[in-house]
Ligand SMILES: [Mg+2]
């Protein structure tokens with residue numbers, strides 16, 4: 001699945017609810033998911049299944065925010081991460097060496 005396809009899926013599933021909730025409250029939900037991910041990482045034994053679910057939630061809420069802000073995440077990612085570091089122009093990055 002491409003990033004744009006996932007963003008569209010989230011739009012199909014949740015855009016009405018996201019619109020009603022608004023940007024600020026949606027952002028708070030994203031932070032809630034980051035908190036859930038933090039709790040997974042704080043366990044003595046890493047539960048990879050729980051970690052993967054929380055990372056998926058984080059990407060989903062990020063996609064909801066992008067939909068509300070009318071930002072194409074795939075374009076944004078390609079612009080900032082065009083296959084090489086945008087500062088040193090290398091892959092892998094050799095900044096701070
Ligand atoms: Mg979660």
Ligand SMILES: [Zn+2]
Nearest residue numbers: 085088093095
């Ligand atoms: Zn670099």
